[in-house]
Amino acid sequence: MVKTPKRPISGWIILDKPYGMSSTQAVAKLRWLYNAEKAGHAGTLDPLATGLLPIALGEATKTVPFVQGGGKRYSFDLEWGSQTSTDDAEGEVVQTSDVRPREQDVRAALAGFTGTIMQRPPAFSAIKVNGERAYDLARAGEAVELAPRPVTIDELTLVSHGTDRSRFDMACEKGTYVRSLARDLAEALDTRGHVTMLRRTAVAGFTEADALTLETIEAAPDRDVLLRPASVAMRHLPELCVSSDDAALIRNGGVVLLRGASAPIALPEVWASFNGSVVAIGSVRAGHFHPSRVLKG
Incomplete structure (x- = not known):
């Protein structure tokens, strides 16, 4: 059987990643749809997260660092009263609390999580520990304790507040973990918490208006016209x-x-x-x- 030669096609797709798909799976899907020689993404999104995942094809992959290092914006829901092993809805509950913070207390706590702060990444993360991914070690049952590191949160806003769940909007720089923020914010309010919804709404100057769904890409009669040039990564x-x-x-x-x-x-x-x-x-x-x-x- 003769394999179809890969295409030396180059450009960017700003994918609206669907729920349940890993970033690696999304890249593989786009590479297959375009029959591209190579592909890569600019910033991992967890499978349970949705939203903007910039994917580069061909020579545009050489510009990935310039998108990957850009600022990001997220919308997320924090469920009060329980902490999970993964700090999101995918993990098992490991701690609970009957405390439900008041809206005024939540708003007052946000200032302590704005600016450059020290943050401990979640055990279930792609950070390498002695050459191994932290999430691989955690899934194997090993105790993973990652060292705190400085991250920058430019904005953190309470959008809505309920007894059991609140919604937030956050603008941050590279390396910030929303799951860690939710965990630490809950602890600062003498309770426990985890992320139940996470959506990336902006990255490196791209917004939801730039994003394309997989369905739109698959249905396009000429997918090549959907590609953005490599130069979009160099705008800054x-x-x-x-x-x-x-x-x-x-x-x-x-x-x-x-x-x-x-x-x-x-x-x-x-x-x-x-x-x-x-x-x-x-x-x-x-x-x-x-x-x-x-x-x-």
């Missing part, structure tokens, strides 16, 4: 427009002199473009562009 960085000759030189790993009165002398991170397409990511030193990551034309 300065752009250098280069000539055709310079683009060819850069793609071969060459360093080019930047000409013109407005040409920068030094920039720590910048991307070079030709006709709007990403040629390379690199830096400017002494008026020369030095590529560090080159994208094929």
